[in-house]
Amino acid sequence: MKPPFESWGRYPSYDATLKPLHWQGDFPAVLEGAHSGALAVGMGRSYGDVCLLNEGTLLPTTSMNRLLGFDAETGLLTAEAGITLAQILDFAVPRGYFLPVTPGTKYVTLGGAIANDIHGKNHHLAGTFGNHVTQFELVRSDGEQMHCSRTDNPDYYAATIGGLGLTGVITWAQLRLKPIVSRRIDFQGIQFHGIDEFLSLTQQAAHIEYTVSWIDVTSTGKNFMRGVFMQGDHSQVPAALKPSPKPKLVFPFELPGFALNRYTVGAFNTLYFHKQMKQRVSALQDYEPFFYPLDIAQHWNRMYGKRGLLQFQYVIPWEHAREGTIACLQEVAKSGLASFLAVLKVFGEVESPGLMSFPKPGITLALDFPIKPEKSFALFDRLASMTQEFGGRLYPAKDARMTAPQFQAFYPQWEKLARYKDPALTSGFWERVVGADGGAR
Numbered sequence: 001m002k003p004p005f006e007s008w009g010r011y012p013s014y015d016a017t018l019k020p021l022h023w024q025g026d027f028p029a030v031l032e033g034a035h036s037g038a039l040a041v042g043m044g045r046s047y048g049d050v051c052l053l054n055e056g057t058l059l060p061t062t063s064m065n066r067l068l069g070f071d072a073e074t075g076l077l078t079a080e081a082g083i084t085l086a087q088i089l090d091f092a093v094p095r096g097y098f099l100p101v102t103p104g105t106k107y108v109t110l111g112g113a114i115a116n117d118i119h120g121k122n123h124h125l126a127g128t129f130g131n132h133v134t135q136f137e138l139v140r141s142d143g144e145q146m147h148c149s150r151t152d153n154p155d156y157y158a159a160t161i162g163g164l165g166l167t168g169v170i171t172w173a174q175l176r177l178k179p180i181v182s183r184r185i186d187f188q189g190i191q192f193h194g195i196d197e198f199l200s201l202t203q204q205a206a207h208i209e210y211t212v213s214w215i216d217v218t219s220t221g222k223n224f225m226r227g228v229f230m231q232g233d234h235s236q237v238p239a240a241l242k243p244s245p246k247p248k249l250v251f252p253f254e255l256p257g258f259a260l261n262r263y264t265v266g267a268f269n270t271l272y273f274h275k276q277m278k279q280r281v282s283a284l285q286d287y288e289p290f291f292y293p294l295d296i297a298q299h300w301n302r303m304y305g306k307r308g309l310l311q312f313q314y315v316i317p318w319e320h321a322r323e324g325t326i327a328c329l330q331e332v333a334k335s336g337l338a339s340f341l342a343v344l345k346v347f348g349e350v351e352s353p354g355l356m357s358f359p360k361p362g363i364t365l366a367l368d369f370p371i372k373p374e375k376s377f378a379l380f381d382r383l384a385s386m387t388q389e390f391g392g393r394l395y396p397a398k399d400a401r402m403t404a405p406q407f408q409a410f411y412p413q414w415e416k417l418a419r420y421k422d423p424a425l426t427s428g429f430w431e432r433v434v435g436a437d438g439g440a441r
């Protein structure tokens with residue numbers, strides 16, 4: 001039996017029928033005879049149910065991954081939507097180009113990056129992925145092919161960027177890449193203690209292209225909110241632009257559920273904090289470990305055991321960002337649950353063209369926890385309520401828990417998205433936060 005399509009968190013677990021798209025013309029013909037809803041999916045690197053469907057037809061796109069055009073003068077690359085960012089890098093880096101925005105894994109598709117309007121370590125200067133998508137084709141279930149850009153079908157362009165895969169199937173897209181002369185990043189890692197040191201480092205690094213911080217959420221007292229602030233720019237010293245080697249490590253098996261607990265994660269965090277022996281270190285680092293440290297081992301999500309993991313990511317606007325972040329991290333410390341990967345970052349002012357884009361100016365915090373329903377769900381629900389009280393919102397790409405009233409308060413523009421939604425498409429997420437009628441009006 002074929003394994004079901006899983007999201008990265010492996011929760012929830014659904015059993016939709018899979019009908020892969022191989023060619024741009026496969027949709028909507030592939031839906032013939034299918035009864036319930038459908039959804040195009042990429043690499044399943046979303047953590048929750050935006051890329052899942054119960055009792056419907058999932059349309060994996062990764063075979064639709066051809067490169068369609070590249071202009072070496074402008075850096076404009078056109079490709080089918082199932083191409084991964086890893087494949088784009090393999091092509092572009094030897095030609096002196098890099099992704100304009102990249103998430104913490106390169107194993108996501110172009111279509112998935114647009115549908116969640118992903119952000120990276122350069123959000124404060126470059127905005128979201130959607131800011132760099134010049135045009136794409138959207139195919140609707142009635143067979144209509146729509147060319148979308150800021151001037152052509154601009155409302156569908158906006159609704160599809162961050163549109164959670166609901167407006168149609170993106171068959172191809174054009175992306176503006178950025179020039180580089182080296183694979184290397186001029187990197188600095190700086191230890192900090194507490195939110196004020198984090199905010200001051202952020203301010204000093206406002207002109208630096210990439211910034212992100214790891215924080216130790218297991219420590220309390222004087223070590224509360226200690227972390228490492230990481231910053232970097234593409235090196236301007238020309239050096240060989242080879243493609244990356246293929247990954248060799250695979251996380252081989254599922255760890256038992258108890259393996260990641262407060263003590264093991266706490267020990268890891270202490271080691272990680274002190275891995276950096278000095279308060280400040282500088283290095284010329286290859287872009288792979290800088291952007292994609294977790295990609296070194298494939299299937300690392302198995303580390304969380306069969307039950308999987310939950311991610312939680314909020315953005316809280318500046319007005320309440322400081323107090324909200326402290327309060328949420330105190331809540332995490334109080335819960336006794338340990339997050340392995342806790343990431344803190346500041347979002348900037350660059351506005352996304354996407355209607356439903358997640359980022360807004362303020363602080364974003366991402367945490368992950370192994371699923372232990374009785375404890376982690378309760379913590380997530382408390383954190384989601386706190387996020388709402390502090391005027392923030394949660395990221396659908398990393399969610400499996402927010403309630404319908406929360407989603408509708410976080411994204412009041414959802415009703416507009418519902419107007420552009422394709423009637424044949426839906427997702428586990430959408431049915432959870434809007435209802436099985438899919439927001440039909």
Ligand SMILES: Cc1cc2nc3c(=O)[nH]c(=O)nc-3n(C[C@H](O)[C@H](O)[C@H](O)COP(=O)(O)OP(=O)(O)OC[C@H]3O[C@@H](n4cnc5c(N)ncnc54)[C@H](O)[C@@H]3O)c2cc1C
Pocket residue numbers: 008039040041042043044045046047050051061081082102103104105107108109110111112113115116117118119120121164165166168169170171294397427
């Ligand atoms: C280790 C790790 C680190 C990450 N770091 C970040 C980060 O730094 N920033 C960030 O923003 N995100 C981050 N993410 C989340 C990830 O970037 C997004 O969830 C991304 O959208 C996943 O892309 P995918 O190809 O796997 O799409 P999937 O997860 O399969 O699908 C995501 C959405 O895209 C839609 N979709 C996919 N293809 C198409 C298509 N052709 N047409 C229409 N809709 C389509 C799906 O319907 C779904 O709604 C991270 C994930 C992991 C696992």
